[in-house]
Amino acid sequence: MSFSDSPTLEVKDLKTYFFTKGGIARAVDGVSFSVGRGKVLGLVGESGSGKTVTGFSILGLVDEPGRIVSGEILYRGENLVSASMGRMRELRGLNISMIFQDPMMTLNPVLRIDTQMIEAIQAHEKISKDDARQRARDVLGQVGIASPDERLRAYPHQFSGGMRQRVAIAIALLNKPDLIVADEPTTALDVTIQGQILYEVQKLCSQTGTALIWITHDLSVVAGLADDICVMYAGRIVEQGSVNSVLDNPRHPYTHGLISSVPSRNRRGVPLAQIPGMAPSLLKLPKGCSFGPRCPQVTADCGIIPNISMLDKGRQLRCHNPLDALVSPKLKD
Amino acid sequence: MQSALVVVIMSFIVFSGVFLVGDPVEILVSDDADQEEREMMIKSMGLDKPFLVQYGIFISKAVRGDLGDSFVFQEPALLLILDRMPATMELAVVALLIAIIFGIPLGVWAGLKPESLASKSIMTGSILGFSLPTFWVGIMMILLFAVLLGWLPSTGRGDVQIILGMPISVFSWDGFSHVLMPAVNLALFKLSMVIRLARAGTREVMHQDYIKFARAKGLKESRIILVHVLKNILIPVVTVLGLEFGGLVAFSVVTETVFAWPGMGKLLIDSIGLLDRPIIVAYLMIIVFLFVFINLVVDICYSILDPRVRLEDIKS
Numbered sequence A: 001m002s003f004s005d006s007p008t009l010e011v012k013d014l015k016t017y018f019f020t021k022g023g024i025a026r027a028v029d030g031v032s033f034s035v036g037r038g039k040v041l042g043l044v045g046e047s048g049s050g051k052t053v054t055g056f057s058i059l060g061l062v063d064e065p066g067r068i069v070s071g072e073i074l075y076r077g078e079n080l081v082s083a084s085m086g087r088m089r090e091l092r093g094l095n096i097s098m099i100f101q102d103p104m105m106t107l108n109p110v111l112r113i114d115t116q117m118i119e120a121i122q123a124h125e126k127i128s129k130d131d132a133r134q135r136a137r138d139v140l141g142q143v144g145i146a147s148p149d150e151r152l153r154a155y156p157h158q159f160s161g162g163m164r165q166r167v168a169i170a171i172a173l174l175n176k177p178d179l180i181v182a183d184e185p186t187t188a189l190d191v192t193i194q195g196q197i198l199y200e201v202q203k204l205c206s207q208t209g210t211a212l213i214w215i216t217h218d219l220s221v222v223a224g225l226a227d228d229i230c231v232m233y234a235g236r237i238v239e240q241g242s243v244n245s246v247l248d249n250p251r252h253p254y255t256h257g258l259i260s261s262v263p264s265r266n267r268r269g270v271p272l273a274q275i276p277g278m279a280p281s282l283l284k285l286p287k288g289c290s291f292g293p294r295c296p297q298v299t300a301d302c303g304i305i306p307n308i309s310m311l312d313k314g315r316q317l318r319c320h321n322p323l324d325a326l327v328s329p330k331l332k333d
Numbered sequence B: 001m002q003s004a005l006v007v008v009i010m011s012f013i014v015f016s017g018v019f020l021v022g023d024p025v026e027i028l029v030s031d032d033a034d035q036e037e038r039e040m041m042i043k044s045m046g047l048d049k050p051f052l053v054q055y056g057i058f059i060s061k062a063v064r065g066d067l068g069d070s071f072v073f074q075e076p077a078l079l080l081i082l083d084r085m086p087a088t089m090e091l092a093v094v095a096l097l098i099a100i101i102f103g104i105p106l107g108v109w110a111g112l113k114p115e116s117l118a119s120k121s122i123m124t125g126s127i128l129g130f131s132l133p134t135f136w137v138g139i140m141m142i143l144l145f146a147v148l149l150g151w152l153p154s155t156g157r158g159d160v161q162i163i164l165g166m167p168i169s170v171f172s173w174d175g176f177s178h179v180l181m182p183a184v185n186l187a188l189f190k191l192s193m194v195i196r197l198a199r200a201g202t203r204e205v206m207h208q209d210y211i212k213f214a215r216a217k218g219l220k221e222s223r224i225i226l227v228h229v230l231k232n233i234l235i236p237v238v239t240v241l242g243l244e245f246g247g248l249v250a251f252s253v254v255t256e257t258v259f260a261w262p263g264m265g266k267l268l269i270d271s272i273g274l275l276d277r278p279i280i281v282a283y284l285m286i287i288v289f290l291f292v293f294i295n296l297v298v299d300i301c302y303s304i305l306d307p308r309v310r311l312e313d314i315k316s
């Protein structure tokens, strides 16, 4: 395998646990995936399934009482799990950047936007303040902020939630990183802006080869944007593969349930299917397959955690009783 | 507007309060004075008139900047106090600086590493600083550093130099050695307070998403602490400290007495002993003015530090 073929990021059997007073929360429990240059990986799953913790693990930003327990995170072949703090600091913001989930909380309320953007550039290269400001201005324009020059001198409280999210996205783009972890970056944005951001991000990926991990609840965004998809449930990836094959032909009952609960034009008038029950607490996971209690296909086998089975075309599945292709609804079109 | 009202109300409370405390004539008039001398004395001090008339005279003079003459020194009370003010201000400012310069780093440190031994000792120390009475600590300091070790002088102000028209002592070694002990003594309480505020602020800010986001940008830890954390915790620290500065000046009474520091606090204690009403009233009025003024300055600082507060809001 030549250097350029090797994936930008390869995560192998990652386990990130939180050692809380109530017990060990296995927020990420044996997750593996990879993203290649210029590719987009969609990471979907219900609230609490461990998507954000996966993202923080990649940047080495898991806080107490959490810790990466085992596994490898290979960024261009370099294992980040064993990297020093100094090395991680070099990589963060320059090679790997992240857009956080909550736009209202990600900007420091007492620092001006320009301060917060310029420092992100100057942390990684020797560049004059004026040049850095110029670049900050250009990127703000790219993400659709009108009159960026004025906006640079403003404070975060003078921005709406959607604008703050765009500033956070701009900050992530500033240094043209190789990998961006985007944690529900467009949830706070209206449809036109969302489209503009998606366009900019896709352009960046194809032009500069930036790899993207796009965390979301929204399957329709993933359908239009991602190359591959990972479906997470209670800390584990239950199904992954290329977007088309997974969405057209989901094999895991959970994936099937997620797709059926998305409104679609073709099924207008038909009541939306819902996954029964609630996502389990990580401290009280059911024995065996965590989805078992909510699963329509559950059998006695499901008392044991299913292994990952490899299907054709790189698809992976964690299920004892996978669905076959015929019952699957279509999301696309 | 509001401030002016506060001053007027306070003037009435202060004046009537002092009026009730005791009769200065008993102390000031010598025992062998006869009735006639007594009456003359009372008349000359204006004490023969009814309370409200006395208050009216006081107010009408006060608006012209005359707070009455001291019964004891026969000089304008205001001048006597203003004469002593630089010494007290110097003491308070040095104490404030000590509280800030040591309090913020110690508090931030304790906030960053709450489990470490060092930060636990800092917190224990701050509890002591809160609970030990100032006068007792002052006396212990004199015992230790002046009497036993002989490192520092125990009383007085030492050399003073005239700087910008004010006598200041910190700029000479002799003066500095005199100011050090009383200033530390006066600072202890505020120091403990700054440590606690800075620690609580740091712990809170460190858990905010924007600190994590700053890390995600690859900023150095030093920049995160010195810019992102510090700027946020300065808001509560400056507010509280600013408001407490008036308290620092007012509380210097105890420290000045213990260390025989020739400031206005000591003058106040002496005047209370002699029931020298004009000085007591003038002192309290000056303190009221000081508090009102400080409030204003703090509001302005606050709006500079916190962009969410605008100056227009304060003015209205």
Ligand SMILES: Nc1ncnc2c1ncn2[C@@H]1O[C@H](COP(=O)(O)OP(=O)(O)OP(=O)(O)O)[C@@H](O)[C@H]1O
Pocket (backbone or CB within 6 Å): A018, A020, A025, A027, A045, A046, A047, A048, A049, A050, A051, A052, A053, A054, A063, A064, A065, A066, A101, A282
């Ligand atoms: N600081 C923490 N202490 C203890 N447990 C935590 C902590 N942070 C996360 N967890 C656990 O990790 C689990 C996964 O959280 P995570 O934030 O990754 O979910 P998510 O998939 O991003 O959900 P959402 O869609 O709501 O953002 C949570 O259910 C929680 O139990």
Ligand SMILES: [Mg+2]
Pocket (backbone or CB within 6 Å): A051, A052, A053, A101, A183
């Ligand atoms: Mg999340």
